[in-house]
Structure formats: C-alpha cells, structure tokens
Amino acid sequence: MLLGLAVMLAGGCAGDSGTNPSVGGNSATGQPGATPPGDGTTPPGDGTTPPGDGTTPPVAPDPSAIVPTWYGVQANILQPFCAGCHSGANPPAGLSWEVGQYATIVSNGRMSTEISTMREVQAGNPDASYMMWKLRGQGPAGQAIVGVRMPATGVPLDPALIAVVAQWISNGALLGDPADANSGPPAPPPVTPDPPPATPDPSAIVPTWYGVQAKILQQYCTVCHSGANPPAGLSWEVGQYAAIVTNGRVSTEISTLREIQPSNPDASYLMWKLRGQGPAGQAIVGARMPATGIPLDPALIEVIAQWIGAGAPLGVPADANSGPPAPPPPPPPVTPNPSAIVPTWYGVQANILQRFCTVCHSGASPLAGLSWEVGQYATIVTNGRMSTEITSMREVQPGNPDASYLMWKLRGQGPAGQAIQGVRMPATGIPLDPALIEVIAQWIRDGAPLGNPADATSGGTSVPTFPVGSWMYVWTESLQVCTMCHSRTPSSPRCGRDFSCPPKGVVLTADNYNGVVDGDIVRPSRPDNSELWDRVTDNDPDKRMPFGLPPLSQRQLDIIFNWINNGAPLCPAGEVCP
Numbered sequence: 001m002l003l004g005l006a007v008m009l010a011g012g013c014a015g016d017s018g019t020n021p022s023v024g025g026n027s028a029t030g031q032p033g034a035t036p037p038g039d040g041t042t043p044p045g046d047g048t049t050p051p052g053d054g055t056t057p058p059v060a061p062d063p064s065a066i067v068p069t070w071y072g073v074q075a076n077i078l079q080p081f082c083a084g085c086h087s088g089a090n091p092p093a094g095l096s097w098e099v100g101q102y103a104t105i106v107s108n109g110r111m112s113t114e115i116s117t118m119r120e121v122q123a124g125n126p127d128a129s130y131m132m133w134k135l136r137g138q139g140p141a142g143q144a145i146v147g148v149r150m151p152a153t154g155v156p157l158d159p160a161l162i163a164v165v166a167q168w169i170s171n172g173a174l175l176g177d178p179a180d181a182n183s184g185p186p187a188p189p190p191v192t193p194d195p196p197p198a199t200p201d202p203s204a205i206v207p208t209w210y211g212v213q214a215k216i217l218q219q220y221c222t223v224c225h226s227g228a229n230p231p232a233g234l235s236w237e238v239g240q241y242a243a244i245v246t247n248g249r250v251s252t253e254i255s256t257l258r259e260i261q262p263s264n265p266d267a268s269y270l271m272w273k274l275r276g277q278g279p280a281g282q283a284i285v286g287a288r289m290p291a292t293g294i295p296l297d298p299a300l301i302e303v304i305a306q307w308i309g310a311g312a313p314l315g316v317p318a319d320a321n322s323g324p325p326a327p328p329p330p331p332p333p334v335t336p337n338p339s340a341i342v343p344t345w346y347g348v349q350a351n352i353l354q355r356f357c358t359v360c361h362s363g364a365s366p367l368a369g370l371s372w373e374v375g376q377y378a379t380i381v382t383n384g385r386m387s388t389e390i391t392s393m394r395e396v397q398p399g400n401p402d403a404s405y406l407m408w409k410l411r412g413q414g415p416a417g418q419a420i421q422g423v424r425m426p427a428t429g430i431p432l433d434p435a436l437i438e439v440i441a442q443w444i445r446d447g448a449p450l451g452n453p454a455d456a457t458s459g460g461t462s463v464p465t466f467p468v469g470s471w472m473y474v475w476t477e478s479l480q481v482c483t484m485c486h487s488r489t490p491s492s493p494r495c496g497r498d499f500s501c502p503p504k505g506v507v508l509t510a511d512n513y514n515g516v517v518d519g520d521i522v523r524p525s526r527p528d529n530s531e532l533w534d535r536v537t538d539n540d541p542d543k544r545m546p547f548g549l550p551p552l553s554q555r556q557l558d559i560i561f562n563w564i565n566n567g568a569p570l571c572p573a574g575e576v577c578p
Helices: 071-080 099-107 130-136 160-172 178-184 209-222 238-246 269-274 298-308 317-321 344-357 374-384 405-411 434-445 452-458 471-484 531-537 554-565
Strands: none
Touching: 071 099, 071 160, 071 178, 099 374, 209 238, 209 298, 209 317, 269 298, 344 374, 344 434, 344 452, 374 405, 405 434, 471 554
16 A cells, blocks of 8 residues: 555646655755655634645745756655655655655656657756756757646746756756755755645544644645645645635636535545545546545545535634544555565565566566566576577676676666667566665675575565455456557557557556546446447457457456456455455
C-alpha cells in the first residue's frame, strides 16, 4: 500500500515537474522531507463563520544570488515551490524533486511521465527538457504540454527563477557544492516537520464541519488546498465553510454541481471525487481524489457523506477535538526490502523479476520471445542470451552491468546516455525502484552467480495482494499484459508499425480505473454489453485480445466476467483496498 494522502480536489499537487508552494520539504543535506500536516488546532470564532488560518506563501529567493547548480536550484526554487508535494515515499506521479534525487533525474536521465520521449532534464539543453516546458506552460516552439502548467496553483513561477533553472540546465545541470544551497537569500526559513497525522477513528468523529475539517480535510487535503493560491482556486481550510456550504461553492469541473449540496451527498461533487464516480457511475473530470491515487478510507468517506446527509451543519469548534487516533492498522504488504535480497539469480529472480517482469516474459510465448522465469538461467547467463533489440549486446554480461542490456532497459539508457530500443522496462511505464535496480547491478557485478534456491526467500516481504473482485485484483491477475499496447508508454514492437497505440485510445493501466469503467469499455453489471469482455472472448484470433498472444486462461476470463457482473467496483463493499 502506498503512503501519504495529500491532495483532495482537482488541480492538486500532481504532474510532471510539479511545483507547488509549500514550506515543507527536505534540507540541502539530502535528509528526506515530510508533508506538512494540519496543525490540529481548534479555530477561534463565534461559532458561525470560522476564520482562515493565515497561511502565507513562501518567501521568494533573490534570483541573482542563486548559484545555478543542483544544490542552489533545489534549495532555493524546487524545495520551497515543489517538494512540499513532490517528496516522500509516494510523490505525485512518482516524481520527487528532493535534493537526493539528482542521480535519478540528471545522471540516470529520468523520463517524463507525460511525454515519454523526453527527459525531464536534458543536460545542456533547456528546450529539450520537459521540466522547462512545464514551468513555461509550453515548449520552445509553442508545443503543447500534457496536463497543466506548473506550479499547479495556477500562479506561474517568477520568470527570473525560471531563467535560473534554465541557466543551470544550459551549464550542464551540474551538481555543484552543498554550500550552494545557502545562496539566494532570503530563502524560506527551515521548518521542522511534524510527524505525519495519525489516522482518525471514524466512529469518533462528530459529523459537523468542524469535526470533518479538522480530522479529515485538514489532515489529507489542506497541505495543498490552502493559502492564498490553492490548486484550482479551491481551499478546504476551516474558514471556508461559508464559501463552500452557505454560499454553495460550485465545482470547477462540473459546473452544474455544487461541491457540497446539503442533505444530498449524491448531488455533492466532493463525494463524486472521493468515490471516483457519481452515484450511478457517472464519470468525474480529472482524477479521483486524493490525487496520489490512494483512495480515502471508505469509513472516512462515509463520515463526510453522513455530515452532508445531515444538512452539512457547521457544529461547534469543540467538534474539532473529536476522533482520537485509531489503533494502528496492521502493516500492509510491501515491496521487497532491497537490502535483504541475496544478489544471486535465485534471489533476484524471485524478488524482482518474478514480481515485475514475468507477467509478460513467461509462458510458451513470452513477449519478444524472452522469458525471465527461474529456469532460464542457463539460457540467459551461461549461454549468453543476446538482446533482440541491440543484437551486439548480451542481456546479462557477467561482471559488467554497463555492458548488460538488461541494465540499459531498466535504467532507460546506457551508462553514457546511449539510447535503448523500444521503451524503458517495466512496460507499465512505472520505473523500477532504483534500489532494486542496484540489486540487479550488484548481482551482475558479482559475476551473475546462480546461488542457492533458498535465496528466493530473501527480501523479507510478500507480493502485494488485493481483495478478490477489486479493480487492482482484476488488473494484476488478468489485464496487466494488455498494457503492452494499451498504455501511455506501449512496449509492443507492433505499436506504430502494424497499428497505432494505445489502440482506439484505450488505456488499460492500473491507474486508469475511471477511464476503463466509462462508456463502452466496461459497463458495470453488463458483461454482455462491455467491449472489454467482447474482445477477450472473441473467437476470431485477429480480433481477440491480447492481440498476437495466447488467449487469456479460463481463470483470467472468470475473474473479468465476475468483476463486471458484480458492478465493476474499484473496491468491493466491506473490503479495504491498498
């Protein structure tokens, strides 16, 4: 399960190279940052219209004094305006701009998640750096960006600060010296982050504005949706009750709906965004909130619904003290612990390749004819299997990770920035954790030893599991192979040659539940009228999906059918989905 809920309504801290005002983040020494929680205080006032919290934006640094190196740019620009959201274990869109990310972003050439052919920072060339496109709102020749201009608050970064970033890239995107972080006064004062908020006990929260705002909105929303320029102009601070409820603030995405319609949760767009759809499956605009992709605890959503159903009462300030922290939940399944994986074939294959690769690269007809199953050691290592994309290279060259094409594909480039063929792996478009990539590199560096079968039990964790009947269960068990073509970064060698990808614009990635359960692709409770079901069961091999691969097994088909037939839920009622 991912960690750290942040943004609540549209336009929150998300997108490539995002820059949102904040006073949180990390120091120039590379210590990890923290998402600033609400302060949990009970607002003063007379019990009618709660006041605002007086949040002020960060102080702008002096552009002329900033040393244009990574340390200077990160401390004086990225840290105050970006890392408040783009930090921590699960930053928006997986993009962290913390000081320790230099190697990932620059040395390893992190690719944009929106325009996958572009690096975020192309050293020496600002115009080819997608970071600059997002800060400027367009490419150098007016090319369109994907999503919104950053910062997502709608307030562009000072052109002089953008020029400093451009100068840094022009100079070769140098790392510089840690002392450069002290350039550019007056930088925002350092903030000692509070510990993350404890999950409130839903049954103890008083369903009034004061209770809901203090225990839910303040903890999971106002880190971005607060201050003078909140995302999409939407603040969820305690002083906004009159604007939201009394005056009936209208949604900025579906203008016929109010965000809060007292006594009617189903007509309140806030509920639509939290649930990912309307009460009859109507589509929302943009992403489900929180924008991190981790749904709010259903019990907390129900508290908000109960508050709205009761007429959205203001309540009294003391309600903010309700909802003491609930006992800690049991730890969720997690990814392997890189430091615990034994760097042998058995350790690497069981803990990394089996989890992230063999969903496509296994069986009688693996993708590109390349299987990464455990029995393939002799073929891959002993016999030196050659790459099918750069035929002069072995996939694994024992003793030399830089000469191993497997490493090029996992990193998205060669050690000197050489281009790979096709797309970076895994084909889902989500790069492998750098620490896991390093385990593979260490294995190769050590001579790619076979090891002992017991090494497979290293790693210290289990594969993440999802409740049967949930969207992620269906995607993991049945649909993941479809992302070879039906993704934003398709990997099938036939894409662009035999047909355009994603075919018909259909994206079947794990994060696109709302796009799948919409229109004709999946009609909840109607498998017979869902295009997805028609295509995976078509008798014509030229129409049946997955195209060019063996048909799905009966078990996989049953999983899809039962999910659609049961209403195609994101998470079945009564379940808790990671």
